[in-house]
Amino acid sequence: MKLSIYNTLTRKVEVFEPLNPPRVTMYVCGITAYDSSHLGHARSAVIFDVLYRVLKFLGYEVIYVRNITDIDDKIINRANKEGIFWKDLTEKYTKEYQEEMERLGVLKPSFEPKASEHIPEMIEIIKKLIEKKLAYVSNGDVYFCVERFPEYGKLSGRKLDEMLSGVRIDPSEKKRNPLDFALWKSAKPGEPYWESPWGYGRPGWHIECSAMSLKYLGETIDIHGGGLDLIFPHHENEIAQSEGATGKPFVRYFIHHGLITVDGEKMSKSLGNFVTTGYLLDKYHPEVIRAFLLSKHYRSPLDYSEKGIVDMEKALYRMYETFYWIKKAKAKKEGHSPKERIKELQEKFQTFKENFLKALLEDLNTAQALGYLFSIEGELYNFLNKYGDLTSEEVEALKVMLAELQRLSGELLGVSHSDPLEFFKYERERKIKNLGKTLEEIEKLIEKRFQARKEKNFELADKIREELKNLGIHLKDTKEETFWYIE
RNA sequence: GGCGGCGUAGCCAAGCGGUAAGGCGACGGCCUGCAAAGCCGUGAAUCCGGGGUUCGAAUCCCCGCGCCGCCUCCA
Numbered sequence: 334m335k336l337s338i339y340n341t342l343t344r345k346v347e348v349f350e351p352l353n354p355p356r357v358t359m360y361v362c363g364i365t366a367y368d369s370s371h372l373g374h375a376r377s378a379v380i381f382d383v384l385y386r387v388l389k390f391l392g393y394e395v396i397y398v399r400n401i402t403d404i405d406d407k408i409i410n411r412a413n414k415e416g417i418f419w420k421d422l423t424e425k426y427t428k429e430y431q432e433e434m435e436r437l438g439v440l441k442p443s444f445e446p447k448a449s450e451h452i453p454e455m456i457e458i459i460k461k462l463i464e465k466k467l468a469y470v471s472n473g474d475v476y477f478c479v480e481r482f483p484e485y486g487k488l489s490g491r492k493l494d495e496m497l498s499g500v501r502i503d504p505s506e507k508k509r510n511p512l513d514f515a516l517w518k519s520a521k522p523g524e525p526y527w528e529s530p531w532g533y534g535r536p537g538w539h540i541e542c543s544a545m546s547l548k549y550l551g552e553t554i555d556i557h558g559g560g561l562d563l564i565f566p567h568h569e570n571e572i573a574q575s576e577g578a579t580g581k582p583f584v585r586y587f588i589h590h591g592l593i594t595v596d597g598e599k600m601s602k603s604l605g606n607f608v609t610t611g612y613l614l615d616k617y618h619p620e621v622i623r624a625f626l627l628s629k630h631y632r633s634p635l636d637y638s639e640k641g642i643v644d645m646e647k648a649l650y651r652m653y654e655t656f657y658w659i660k661k662a663k664a665k666k667e668g669h670s671p672k673e674r675i676k677e678l679q680e681k682f683q684t685f686k687e688n689f690l691k692a693l694l695e696d697l698n699t700a701q702a703l704g705y706l707f708s709i710e711g712e713l714y715n716f717l718n719k720y721g722d723l724t725s726e727e728v729e730a731l732k733v734m735l736a737e738l739q740r741l742s743g744e745l746l747g748v749s750h751s752d753p754l755e756f757f758k759y760e761r762e763r764k765i766k767n768l769g770k771t772l773e774e775i776e777k778l779i780e781k782r783f784q785a786r787k788e789k790n791f792e793l794a795d796k797i798r799e800e801l802k803n804l805g806i807h808l809k810d811t812k813e814e815t816f817w818y819i820e
Numbered sequence: 821g822g823c824g825g826c827g828u829a830g831c832c833a834a835g836c837g838g839u840a841a842g843g844c845g846a847c848g849g850c851c852u853g854c855a856a857a858g859c860c861g862u863g864a865a866u867c868c869g870g871g872g873u874u875c876g877a878a879u880c881c882c883c884g885c886g887c888c889g890c891c892u893c894c895a
Contacts, residue, residue, distance in 0.1 A: 344824090362895070370895090377895040407893070489890080490823055496891070498822085538893085560895035561824085567894090591825085592895070597888060600895095628843080629833065633826075634888070641832060644844040651843095688841095692834090701834050704842035711842090718858055791853055798855075809857050816857090 473519030
């Protein structure tokens, strides 16, 4: 079993072969910690989390680095605006991000290095680039000289002369070529700074990834990932710096995901059309958000809408309800399956497992994998309801399949692995707050209605049903109990 | 302008050369005290439009139309 994945370097789906199996080295560009994260950041983390899970499933020993940018212009501006120390600002948002990712079920990377803690490593690379004449000092700044790196543009498919024609020229620039980019910036008064051979200053944005990638993963890494918007200039510049300094290929597979859009437009801080991860986590179950993020192929844009999330919430509710009934299922009689009808289901389940895995291995098609998941869930539910004479063998088989389904999906997608009772408990407790009622009150009403129906007091029962319906509570009657959930 | 991508049922979305997965919603029958649920059943003559290649195209090629991303900070 091998993973195929789209490589931005070749613009093709390729079979993934790590440089030194079973080890896989993977570096993903994380956040700049100057504000709360939004759905786009969550998408990135969840997509690479699934990739990480798939690689581990395949038996690779993955070293996964996801960095935190904690020194740059936006951070300095924000800290100044709020009148706080920059480090306090970045620590606050780093912690918030990490907590949110944990709630989303994103596995912790092997390392989460911070830029500000790797200044010496960056300085070393810059020194090397200057020695090799790939960079030059200009008035306290250091710039990378793109003309001296012939392969510049190979990732983003651009050519130097074409880029030059469209570029804005700022006469105050200290650059020789307008496309040169800063490796080191001299400090202005009031800015945080570090000592360097070129005076007090701070690193440019791109150099941190080269430095931390080199330190934790080595000169040539297997996978480097991030959003499509990072292809140029960020990843292009990383290649130039890293390959310029080491003389070795920097990355074997560049993996980029599509962006979140809102009404077709990119979600971004500047457009103001963003929803924060925190807002969504308060409003929806983490698995709902995860499943929503995985409901479209990772390379395509994903349009955010509240309806989209609510649709996924309904789908997951139904799935967990299936799980609930299977867990509670009791055999009507002992013995084997009549006409081996369970065998047919087990064959479908076997096909499901194969298809599910195949979807993920073919360029991480999580949308298709989810489709198979819903489909087999429907089959299990249908089997449970279709026959009134389930045998002990069949009930046992259903429970075994359910356990396997949850394990597989949980391990690879991080979705639908919860205990159904826990899932609905979490959801009821979370949503009850908006209803102005307590759980006890609702449960009492439901019990009262259940009794009323038993006594054929339909007038009372229907009155309670109406009352609950107005609260957005859905009821489902069976002989033994009334199952309920809040819309 | 350069580079990249998208357009599939009411909405979301897979499929990327062999005859349209899945989710949400909708509808009909049975069942039920009624409803929800359940059971049985119903959805794309067709994949933005027009040409072409092919025995065969949503899938490949060409030309349009519409939308988006990158080219400045951005996941």
